[in-house]
Amino acid sequence: MNIEDRYRLWSENPYFDEETRLEVRGITDPQEIEDRFYTDLEFGTGGLRGIIGAGTNRMNKYVIRKVTQGLAECVCDHGPEGMEQGVVIAHDSRRYSPEFALEAALVLAQNGIKVYLFDALRPTPELSFAVRQLKALAGIVITASHNPKTYNGYKVYWEDGGQVPPTKADQILARIEARENWLGIEPMSITEAKQQGLLQIIGEEIDSTYLNRVKSLALHPDLDALKGGKLKIVYTPLHGAGNHLVRRALSELGFSSVSVVREQENPDPDFTTVPYPNPEIPATFELAKQYGRKLNADLLLATDPDSDRLGVALRTHQGDYVQLTGNQIGVVLTYYVLSQKKALGALPDNAAIIKTVASTDLADEVAHYFQARVENVLTGFKFIAEKEKEMEEGGWGTFQFGFEESYGYLAGDFVRDKDAIIASVILAEAALYYQEVEGINFFDVLENIYQKFGYYLDDQESLVLAGKRGKEEMALIMDSFRQEEISQLSGIPVAKIDDYERRVRKDSTTGETYDLQLPRSNVLRYSFVGGGFVMVRPSGTEPKIKFYFSVKADNLTAAKDSLTKVKDEVMNRIAKIRSVIEA
Known part of the structure; x- marks a missing residue:
């Protein structure tokens, strides 16, 4: 089907509900029509992620149906035993996450596959745990992790609890692509799915088992129980799925002085208190810092909407907070x-x-x-x-x-x-140990590490390049880097260049090449003599290309200066490449 045929199908065929057809008919910009229908939303090695909306290149219930049907057929390949093992499904707090989770569950049920559906939003790592605990064949989590509010996603896990491996992802993708027609995938009704024993709702029984395993990772549980209340923690779930489990895990270990940021406690698909819900960015800690100053907190913790990432800010010796x-x-x-x-x-x-x-x-x-x-x-x-x-x-x-x-x-x-729940527990215990046993904080620990091994500083830059043109521009940037011989950056000699797309390592000093054993990926890494690197890669989940910088020096001042120079040189190179592309 070409773009026009897809547009006509989605705007006219009664298989698509009236709301979808009206949305599609309301699109008048030719460029937006092209972006929504020029391709299918890409199913990568872990699943798919995209902007919510009608169209083949958007996240909606019809894309969910088609992808889930592909997964269902792969599950059915394992016969009655695999179908009985079933699939576990969880979701986060994003728009349509509960609806997409239920849609996937009922498509699987229609294929005769047993489904374990969580009764409410849950962290992604608990989904991984549940797949292993229930000995399911696969798992699905509806989430776009830390992406902006306009996004949602669909991640697939396999029976070991890890994201679906490449070979299995390829099999699922083949089934998806084999179905040219979007029509005819109908979910089973909830009533029928429950009556046939194909839909089982799960919740607290998984929570408690999971939390017991999390708490078993504590290295000093007696210290946690005895003095955990002395560590003052402010926690924000950023309107996501981590709220109950993070606080419960900390409380049950003995960390009784945990305060939640009330404005960010409850699920909110619009993430109204933050630009976007990523604990990497400083803005996500603004409210937590206000709480921290008021409560004189030692530690600020933030988890993203599906609670697999953890951000941390510490109180300095001067009383402020640094992320x-x-x-x-x-x-x-x-x-x-x-x-x-x-x-x-x-x-x-x-x-x-x-x-x-x-x-x-x-x-x-x-x-x-x-x-x-x-x-x-x-x-x-x-x-x-x-x-x-x-x-x-x-x-x-x-x-x-x-x-x-x-x-x-x-x-x-x-x-x-x-797993941000596991990370929260280990980090809180580490902060308590250093505070109560060694009388130092994380800044002191980091300084001791730097003095012992060298001052490593790192940073990252990203360029957002959306749509079809963006993909083409990213490809040209990567090609330009591959074509240029880079032996040094800002005066720092490059020891080796790893090209994971070609699976080749080049020794810059000898010119010799070696095979890389890692899987193929569109990544270039320039390792510096003595430590540190620059790395370039297009994101696998967002329309952007990422640049990673890491330098090593004997002292902090030299490391900062070196990092600035390396970043400036690389980003200037990118600007020149883009200027040629645009010309």
């Missing part, structure tokens, strides 16, 4: 977990951490200091989960901690995705 970067949080938690397990005699000989290639090299140095193995994987937490599974099944490493610079963290073996 930590995702890398700083990851390094401190890596240090805390490894150092405390070693002190307790609980660090195994084959201990390992897993991080992404976009995350700081400082964590590698910390892990090696404690004689722990480091596995670097592609950007995306699903690769961390896949490596953990590989390690577990192969018996060649014992997973201790994993993180990515974009505020995702994980410990334990019962969840296969980043």
Whole structure:
């Protein structure tokens, strides 16, 4: 079908409800018609994500139906046993999330597949846990994570609780693409699904089991119970799914001085108190800082709408609050977990951490200091989960901690995705331990790490390039970088260049090339001599291209100066490339 045929189908065919047909007929801008219908919303390795609205390139119940039908057919390939294992479904607080979750559940039921549907919004990591706990074949979570309010998404998980692996994602995609016709996918009624035993509502029984596992990760539970109330915490769920479980986990461990930001406590699909609900950006902490100053809080915590990412701000010695970067949080938690397990005699000989290639090299140095193995994987937490599974099944490493610079963290073996509830518990305990046992705070811990291993600073820039033209521009930027020989950036020599699209590493000093073992991905990473890097990659979930910067120096001033210069040089290169494209 071409754009005109798709537009006509969606605006006229009675299969689409009246609201959808009216919305489509109301679009008069040819460019918007093209953007909504020139392609299908892309189903990637983890699922799909897009702007809510009518059209094949938007998030709506008909896209949900088509994608779920593709998933259903793959589940049915596993026969009656796989259909009985079933699919677990959760959702966050976004617009249409409950409706999309129910739509997916009833399409699966229509295919004879058992569905476990959460009774209300739940964090994404609990969905991962529930898939494992219930021994389901697959899972779905309706969420757009930290994206703006206009977005929603659909993430697919497989039986190990991790995001669907590439081979299975390809099978699902093949089923989706094989169905040219959008018509004829009808969900079962709720009444019939329940009567046939195909729809089971779940809730507290999963919550309590999950929280017991989360609390088991505490390294100093006696300290938490005895002195947890001394750590004053302000927490905001940013109108999302983390509210009850984060507060309950902390409370049950002994952290009794937790105050919630009331204005951001309840679900709100419009996220009216923040520009957009991403704990990476400073604006999300403005209300929490007001609470912190009033309550003299030690620690501010923020989770995103599906509660898989955690942002942190700390009170300084001067009484103000400074937000930590995702890398700083990851390094401190890596240090805390490894150092405390070693002190307790609980660090195994084959201990390992897993991080992404976009995350700081400082964590590698910390892990090696404690004689722990480091596995670097592609950007995306699903690769961390896949490596953990590989390690577990192969018996060649014992997973201790994993993180990515974009505020995702994980410990334990019962969840296969980043988990802000787990991260909140470990971070609160670490803050309590350093405060009550060592008499220092996280700033002191970071300073000690920097003095020991070097001052690593990092930053990130993004260019939003939306629509068809945006995709073309991103491709041209990546091509331009690949065609240029870059041996240094701002005077810092490049040691090696990793091209994950071509799966080749080039040693800049010798010119030799080596095969990379990680999967193919459109990523370029320039590693500096002595530590640090610059990395370029188009986002897999948003219409933007991302630039990652990490530098190392002997002192903070030199690191800041170096970071500024490297960023300026790279962004100037990008500006020149774009000027040529636009010309």
